[in-house]
Amino acid sequence: MxxxxxxxxxxxxxxxxxxxxxxPPVGGMGTGAARGAKGKAKPAYEVIALDGLTLDVxxxxxxxxxxxxxxxxxxxxxxxxxxxKPTSGSAWIGEFNxxxxxxxxxxxxxxVPQRPNLDFNLTAREILTFHxxxxxxxxxxxxxxxxxLLERFKLTDRAHHMPIxxxxxxxxxxxxxxxxxxxxxxxxxxxxxxxxxxxxxxLLAEMVRDYNARGKTIxxxxxxxxxxxxLCHRVAIVDHGKMIAIGTPQELKRSVPGGFLxxxxxxxxxxxxxxxxxxxxxxxxxxxxxxxGGGQVDLYADRGGVLIPAIVSAATAAGAIIHDVHISxxxxxxxxxxxTGRSLRE
Amino acid sequence: MNYKTFLAMLWRDAxxxxxxxxxxxxxxxLQPMMFVFVFGRVMTTSGLMPPAYKSMLLPGIxxxxxxxxxxxxxxxxxxxxxxxxxxxxxRLLAPIEIEWLAVEKVVAGMIQALVAGLIVIPAAxxxxxxxxxxxxxxxxxxxxxxxxxxxxxxxxxxVLGCTVGQQHIGLMFSLVLAPMIFFGCTYxxxxxxxxxxxxxxxxxxxPMVYASEGFRSALVPQFPHLPNGLILGGLxxxxxxxxxxxxxxxxxKALT
Numbered sequence: 001m002x003x004x005x006x007x008x009x010x011x012x013x014x015x016x017x018x019x020x021x022x023x024p025p026v027g028g029m030g031t032g033a034a035r036g037a038k039g040k041a042k043p044a045y046e047v048i049a050l051d052g053l054t055l056d057v058x059x060x061x062x063x064x065x066x067x068x069x070x071x072x073x074x075x076x077x078x079x080x081x082x083x084x085k086p087t088s089g090s091a092w093i094g095e096f097n098x099x100x101x102x103x104x105x106x107x108x109x110x111x112v113p114q115r116p117n118l119d120f121n122l123t124a125r126e127i128l129t130f131h132x133x134x135x136x137x138x139x140x141x142x143x144x145x146x147x148x149l150l151e152r153f154k155l156t157d158r159a160h161h162m163p164i165x166x167x168x169x170x171x172x173x174x175x176x177x178x179x180x181x182x183x184x185x186x187x188x189x190x191x192x193x194x195x196x197x198x199x200x201x202x203l204l205a206e207m208v209r210d211y212n213a214r215g216k217t218i219x220x221x222x223x224x225x226x227x228x229x230x231l232c233h234r235v236a237i238v239d240h241g242k243m244i245a246i247g248t249p250q251e252l253k254r255s256v257p258g259g260f261l262x263x264x265x266x267x268x269x270x271x272x273x274x275x276x277x278x279x280x281x282x283x284x285x286x287x288x289x290x291x292x293g294g295g296q297v298d299l300y301a302d303r304g305g306v307l308i309p310a311i312v313s314a315a316t317a318a319g320a321i322i323h324d325v326h327i328s329x330x331x332x333x334x335x336x337x338x339x340t341g342r343s344l345r346e
Numbered sequence: 347m348n349y350k351t352f353l354a355m356l357w358r359d360a361x362x363x364x365x366x367x368x369x370x371x372x373x374x375x376l377q378p379m380m381f382v383f384v385f386g387r388v389m390t391t392s393g394l395m396p397p398a399y400k401s402m403l404l405p406g407i408x409x410x411x412x413x414x415x416x417x418x419x420x421x422x423x424x425x426x427x428x429x430x431x432x433x434x435x436x437r438l439l440a441p442i443e444i445e446w447l448a449v450e451k452v453v454a455g456m457i458q459a460l461v462a463g464l465i466v467i468p469a470a471x472x473x474x475x476x477x478x479x480x481x482x483x484x485x486x487x488x489x490x491x492x493x494x495x496x497x498x499x500x501x502x503x504x505v506l507g508c509t510v511g512q513q514h515i516g517l518m519f520s521l522v523l524a525p526m527i528f529f530g531c532t533y534x535x536x537x538x539x540x541x542x543x544x545x546x547x548x549x550x551x552x553p554m555v556y557a558s559e560g561f562r563s564a565l566v567p568q569f570p571h572l573p574n575g576l577i578l579g580g581l582x583x584x585x586x587x588x589x590x591x592x593x594x595x596x597x598x599k600a601l602t
Contacts, residue, residue, distance in 0.1 A: 020602070081439065084602045103348070107441045117432035121362040127436075130361075133354035134440035178436070 008059030008215045009094035009108055009185040011080060016089035018050040018075050018241070049075040051241035052089070057219055057234075062212050064232035065221040066332060072241035073221035074114060077190045080219070081111050093186055107135070110179030114190040114221075116171040118163045124174055125150060125159040128181050135182035142181075149177040152207070169200040176207060187211060189220040193227055205231055225332040229253075237336055244339045252335050261334045262299040262307060265324035266315070270295055276318040283310050300338065304329070351442040352450055358437075359454035363419070374415035374462060378407050379469060385533070386474035397477045402569055404470055404478060405561030406532035409495060411466040413557055416459030416499025417506065417523070420451050424507025425515060428599050438600055448504060448596040452589070455500025456493075463492055480565045487574075488564035494581040495557040501585060502553070504592030508599045530554025535562060537570040553588075556580035 022045060050072045057063040065073045078084030079091050082102040091098040093105045119127050125146055132142030150156045153173040163171055172192070179187060189208070193201045208231060212218050222228050228235045229249040236246040245252055253259065266273055273291055280299055281289040285307060288300040301307055304327040315322050328334055363370060386403050389395040427434035437447050471478055510518045529549045531539075536559055539546035549555050559572040560581060571577075 022602075078602065083435075083438065083600075103441050103443060106439055109439075111435075111439055113432070113435065115432065117435040119358075119433045119436055120431055121365070121433070122358070126361075130354065130358050131436060133357070134351050134437065134442075136348070136350040136354075136441070 007185075008217055010059040010061075010217060011055065011057035011063075011091075011093055011186060011219060013053055013055045013076070013080070013091040014089055016050050016053040016055075016076070016079060016091060017048075017087045018072070018079065018084060019087045020047045020049055021045055049241055050079075050086075050089075053238065053241060053243055055236060055243070055246075057217060059217055060212070060215050061233045062208065062218045062220070062231060064228040064235040065219065065238055066223065066225065066228045066235050066336075067221075067238040068223055068336075071238045073238060074190055075241075076238075077111075077188050077219070077221060081109055081188055082106055107182075108185045110182065110184035110187045112172075112175045112179045112187070112189045112192055114194070116163075116168075116175055118171060118174060118178070120162065120164050122162070123160050124155055124163055124166075127163065127174060127178055131178050131181045137182065145181060149180060153177045154203070168195050169197055172196060172200065173203070176204065180211065184216070186217045186219070189218065191221055191223070193222065193224060201227075225336075229332055235332065237332070237339070239336075239340050245335060249332060252332055256300065256335045256338050259329075259334075260301050260304040261328045261337065262301060262304065262311070263324075263326040263328070264297045264299065264311065264315075264322055266295045266297065267321045267323050268295060268319075273297060273320060276315060276320050279314045279318065280311065283307065283314065298337075300334075347446055348442045351440050352446055355437055355440065355442075355447060355450045356454055359450070360457070363454070363458060370415070370419070370458070371462075371465070374418050375411055375466060375469075378411045378414070378466065379473060381533070382407055382470045382473050386470070390474075390477070398479075400474045400477050401479045401566045402535060402562070403533065404467075404474070404480065405565045406530075406534075406558040407470050408463050408466055408561050408565075409554065409557035410527060410530070410532045412459040412463045412492070412495050413499040413502070413526075413554060414523070415462035416455045416496055417503040419458040420455035420500045420503025421507035421510070421518075422515075424451065424504070425510055425512055428508065429512045434600075444600045445593055445597065447600075448593050451507075452497070452500045452504055452592070455503050456496040459496035459499040460492060463496075479568075481567055484564045484567060488561070491557075491560035491564050491577075491581070494578075494585060495560065497585045498553055498557060498581060498588065501588035501592050505588050505595060508592065508595035526552055526554045531558040535559070535569055536572050550580070553580070553584040556584065 053072065053076060065076060067073055075084060079086050080093065080098055082098055082105055085099060093108050096104045096108070098105050119130070122130060128146035128149060129142045132145060137145070150159050153176065155170065155173060155177070158166070158170065163174060166174065176192070192204055196204065208218055208220070220231070232249065234246065234248055235252060237244045237252070245255065247255070270291060270293065273295065277289050277291050277297055280286060280297065285303045286299050286301045290298055292298050308325065312322065382403065385395065386400050390397050390400055438444055506518060506522065530552050531549065532554065536546070536549070536555060539549065556572070556577050560577045562569060562571040563574055563577055
């Protein structure tokens with residue numbers, strides 16, 4: 001291929017804001033979407049999907065956008081892939097401003113959508129060859145690439161089948177093969193592993209790493225911490241359209257105060273726990289303690305299980321009854337919890 | 347414009363249409379052909395209709411078949427692809443301005459409308475039997491009408507396909523397409539509305555009228571029809587209107 005595909009291309013966004021005034025595309029909907037009531041009056045629909053997101057994805061990097069559903073991940077991908085117009089702010093792929101140079105941008109990117117959007121009127125192989133033709137590949141080249149990709153994604157025996165009968169995993173493999181067909185410098189994967197079996201997940205991770213090893217930039221969105229942790233060079237944690245934290249998975253995990261999260265459930269009324277929380281905060285190794293409602297107390301600490309005897313004595317002294325203890329190791333999940341007070345899975 | 351991408355997308359639509367040819371043909375041509383048989387053959391042979399009705403009917407049927415197949419060919423896939431299957435996204439991400447994808451859809455629809463016309467002329471002629479008197483004196487006018495009607499059909503398909511919700515397809519038929527057919531001078535010439543002065547003027551807002559009367563003027567000029575200038579003007583105005591409206595709606599659907 002030409003030089004363009006050998007030189008890695010970066011991604012940049014600056015104060016990106018997106019406010020939907022009509023229902024957004026599938027997968028791009030914010031949480032708590034205030035849908036207008038049905039009726040003749042104009043629906044009062046306004047959802048802030050992105051609220052000033054600034055990102056800098058380095059050329060040749062595997063970058064993860066981690067956040068719960070409705071955090072603005074798909075909207076970010078929508079804007080970067082020319083399909084969503086930002087309300088304000090701007091985005092670049094390489095040297096091209098995405099909204100102003102849409103055709104140039106489209107040449108540089110490959111997109112694997114959150115929901116399969118395969119051309120159901122074509123066979124698996126035709127989906128690849130036509131995609132190649134849209135990108136101006138000659139007949140010999142697109143046939144050869146299509147066959148190679150079908151082979152790599154273990155779809156050769158289904159090459160001449162219509163994808164309508166394919167399993168979710170097969171559709172996802174075909175979507176990724178299609179996105180790689182024109183050898184784009186930047187690959188977007190929107191929730192690539194959602195609903196996949198473990199085998200396909202492994203294949204997917206392998207394909208992403210292989211593709212990245214060829215100097216390609218990859219941006220993937222996920223609400224799966226393990227995936228972000230194992231696959232991405234750097235991760236940005238987003239929530240409510242804003243960036244909460246950015247760094248390598250290791251840096252991010254280290255940034256959680258203490259690292260360990262000890263979650264305690266008490267049978268007592270929350271008000272009765274206030275003095276106890278003060279005592280717990282003073283325990284050696286505990287960096288933060290807070291009452292998170294419903295008789296739950298979260299402790300961030302630099303150690304886990306060894307704290308338990310001290311906690312139990314403090315609780316007994318305060319007349320509190322512990323009915324559940326959960327210890328989590330340092331993880332991106334804890335980081336998310338620390339910043340938002342909510343779990344990624346909520 | 348990136349012509350390679352444009353041609354590849356057109357090739358994709360041709361490929362799919364060829365694969366679904368039989369289904370498509372039945373969907374759009376069976377009903378007009380049954381009408382041709384009942385009114386052009388049964389009614390005329392039984393003496394309930396004068397034999398001259400055959401020649402009067404054929405141009406209307408050509409217009410009807412072209413409009414139905416062209417509109418259907420563009421509207422139905424767009425409704426599904428934008429709202430449900432999202433198949434179109436692959437082409438929206440092709441390296442070409444998205445408006446060209448809409449233009450490509452219109453060109454593909456025009457080709458299907460023209461093919462439908464080509465099939466329907468000999469088929470209807472055969473079904474009706476002897477006594478169809480078509481004139482070959484206005485070939486240029488015929489081809490011009492055919493092109494403008496094909497564009498009318500597919501650009502209307504673009505408007506409907508980017509406007510109608512998936513749950514409203516049935517409504518689109520009963521509220522838009524059925525009145526268009528029945529008040530479109532397909533089964534009768536515009537002159538036949540002489541005794542309904544209000545209706546006669548009202549139907550002029552129906553683009554189908556210009557299609558049927560256009561073919562009448564080109565193929566059976568011996569019968570009364572709308573003035574040629576009005577036909578041409580009507581077709582061009584509706585073509586432009588639907589293209590402009592269709593491109594706007596397409597852009598709205600394709601970008602958020």
